[in-house]
Amino acid sequence: MSGDGSGADGANGEENDGQRFDRLPETADERVVAGRPTREEVVDWWEERYGLAPETWDGHTFWEKGKGKIWAFAGDLVSPTPVEAVGMRVIRARQEHWKPSTDAVQRFCEEATKNVVVLEPAEAERFVRGEDQELDRWEGDWGYLVAAHEFEGRVEPIGVGLYLHGELRSTVPKGRQEDLS
Structure with missing residues (x-):
């Protein structure tokens, strides 16, 4: 996976609202905002890049705020949600090379194998x-x-x-x- 988060554009042409948290779609088929990563892409990226088991993310939902700032939350909320922060920022996506956050690496990468x-x-x-x-x-x-x-x-x-x-x-x-x- 390239980690660029690009994929099929959404059919309805919705745009990213950088002032709120929007839940990531589960798969590319559910994507409605062009370029928004999916849960599947995020989980696959952690597995491919760092060897983290997909189960690492069980019980977590993923959210985007801004352009490519991906957050993980150990729970669920209504989407979109107008809060200032939710959970932990885990990746900066929507760029050529995705970058994990320091907090995510310290919290989740104890089991990393790659x-x-x-x-x-x-x-x-x-x-x-x-x-x-x-x-x-x-x-x-x-x-x-x-x-x-x-x-x-x-x-x-x-x-x-x-x-x-x-x-x-x-x-x-x-x-x-x-x-x-």
């Missing part, structure tokens, strides 16, 4: 400070990775990194960067 780079302690410290670093040992896909480190015998996700040309770029939001030294 595109997870486990950082050594010094690398993890640099990452959470927001520093980019050379990382020539990574032999997996380029693009957005789950950056993780081993903590008390378990691999724990710490954030989203962008891996390009031998460099791991930290995307830890400025307000969440930490100096652990």
Whole structure:
């Protein structure tokens, strides 16, 4: 899957209203807003990119607010819903490469089996400070990775990194960067 969320345009030509939350349609056949991702596409993307089991999302509904900001909510609401926030932002879609949010990676990617780079302690410290670093040992896909480190015998996700040309770029939001030294 390309992760672009494009597909068949809706028959009724509805447009995205960036000021409200609209529930994602289950499948492309149910899409009424052109370019809006479907639940099926979102679940498939997490499985294909990070190896997350589709069951990870059982009990969650997906919502779009803005253009491509996808939120997961452990429950259900009437759609559309005029609230400021619902659940957790999990993906920025409607762009060439979908980007998972830091919160989603920390919350859901403990069970990720693909595109997870486990950082050594010094690398993890640099990452959470927001520093980019050379990382020539990574032999997996380029693009957005789950950056993780081993903590008390378990691999724990710490954030989203962008891996390009031998460099791991930290995307830890400025307000969440930490100096652990």
